[in-house]
Structure formats: structure tokens, C-alpha cells
Amino acid sequence: MAIKLAVLYQGQGDVLPFQQLAERLGVPLYQSFDIDSQEDYFLSWRDGCLKLLDTVGATGRSPLQKGGLVVDIEPRNGEQRSWPAPKDGALAQALGRKTRTVIDATTGWAQDSLHIFRMGYELLCIERSPVMAELLTDGFARLAQLDWMLRLNLEPPSLLQGNAIELLAELESAPDCIYLDPMFPPKRKKSALPKKSMMVLRDLLGDDQDKEQLFEAALKAAGKRVVVKSPDYAEPLGGKPSQSFQGKLLRYDVYLKG
Ligand SMILES: C[S@@+](CC[C@H](N)C(=O)[O-])C[C@H]1O[C@@H](n2cnc3c(N)ncnc32)[C@H](O)[C@@H]1O
Known part of the structure; x- marks a missing residue:
């Protein structure tokens, strides 16, 4: 449909x-x-x-009077409201202590991107859905106008709209880390309902059928590592990872380049 x-x-x-x-x-x-x-x-x-x-x-x-989904630019619950926020937690561990530059190749609603940005990494975002790219452009423009962004003279992350499989092959310089969070098929067994924003994303875009190709492209293009976020029930996308960090109902699988 x-x-x-x-x-x-x-x-x-x-x-x-x-x-x-x-x-x-x-x-x-x-x-x-x-x-x-x-x-x-x-x-x-x-x-x-x-x-x-x-x-x-x-x-x-419904006649669409209320609600609606937006790129939420507020820090997540529990995240420290300072910039740069401390690089702690499973995501920061997976990105790596020496990492400075990151590409989020599957930006979606940018909740991971914005977390990465707030921890002070230099970030480039890629999103292939033109609809999501419009929502992200609006969100990043709102981010640019926040008091703390203006005070600290910070630019929001750059955004490229297109298929990361192609865009990663054209990079002029390799980022330290490429971050992937593709859409995995839902678990068949009854499980907690995903967030509304993720259900809508799935409805709009479907599963990312080419995630293996995306992983291969990321592994080629990354300078030091690829991090894959995946639901805890899913098999690791790129085979046995070098390291794995456990989050709530999810895992960050890290693939280090030799
Ligand atoms: C599960 S969502 C990511 C959610 C995101 N991490 C967040 O925090 O909101 C996956 C997103 O990646 C995008 N995507 C998947 N494969 C892609 C590709 N090859 N190139 C660019 N974007 C891709 C999809 O369009 C979708 O918006």
C-alpha cells in the first residue's frame, strides 16, 4: 500500500x-x-x-487539530543540559574515546544525532527520505536559534539528503566513526510498542532492506570504526562485532577497522 x-x-x-x-x-x-x-x-x-x-x-x-510529530531538539530525559554534555553512557562508549568526527548515515528523527552533537562530536547527518530531510532541516534551523547555540556560536550539524550507500562512497575525507541505526523488522512476539515517532517512520518508509549494503559501504568509508545500533533481539548486522555495548533493549555493535 x-x-x-x-x-x-x-x-x-x-x-x-x-x-x-x-x-x-x-x-x-x-x-x-x-x-x-x-x-x-x-x-x-x-x-x-x-x-x-x-x-x-x-x-x-481526525481533523488534525492537535499533535503532530516534529524533530525534537530538546535534550533527552537525564541528559545533562550543558555543552558539550559528558561523553558517558553506552552510546559514547561505542563511539570511542578518541573519536572526533562522526557521520550518522541513518538520521531519521535525529534523536541519536542530536545526542551525539550535544556531546560535542563533529557531526554530519545523512537521510534518504525527502520527507524526513524536510523535517530535519526545520529542526536544525530551530536548533540554530536556541540561546545556548547562539551564545556558544555553534552551527547545527550539516545534513545531506540522499542514499548513504552512494554518498559514503563519495566522501573526500574519512570520518573517525560512521553510525548506523537502520530500521529492523519488528519482533514477531508481543513486545513493548515502539514510540509513535518510530511507528510512523516504519509506516512511511518500511524496513531498510538494504542495510547489509549500507554496512559494507560504511565499513569501507569509515576511518576507524562503524557503530551499529540494533534491537537486542536482532543478529549483529556485520557478523561478530569487535565490541558490544548494551543499552536499554538495544545494543551498540562496534566494528573496528584493522
Ligand atoms: C530507525 S531510523 C533512525 C532513527 C534515528 N537513529 C533517530 O534517533 O531518530 C532509520 C532512518 O535511516 C534512514 N536510512 C536507512 N537507510 C538509509 C540509507 N541507505 N541512506 C540514508 N538514509 C537511510 C531511513 O530513511 C530512516 O529515516
């Missing part, structure tokens, strides 16, 4: 950015929500953020 998406403009502010967004994505622009429309998702600017609105609520198709 093809997932249908449109841009929604509801009369607030300038219509031009909405028209341009619809053109860039090659999707229709609607000026009101029609309960019978075919779209599963809408993109719209609300409350100063680009939001992905889901038309199917618990009570059937």
Missing part, C-alpha cells in the same frame, strides 16, 4: 513556503482538511515547527 502525503495550508501566514515544500516533494497542496481525502499524512507548519500530521487517530480520521 502506497503511503499518501500532502502539504496542508490552513490560512495562517504566508502560503509560499507551503507551495515550495509541496513542489520540492512533488505532493499536492491542500488548503483545508477533507475528511474523505486519500492522504495518510500531512506536512504543515504549526507553532513554529514543521509537523508531520497523522490523519488516523484513535477515533478514526
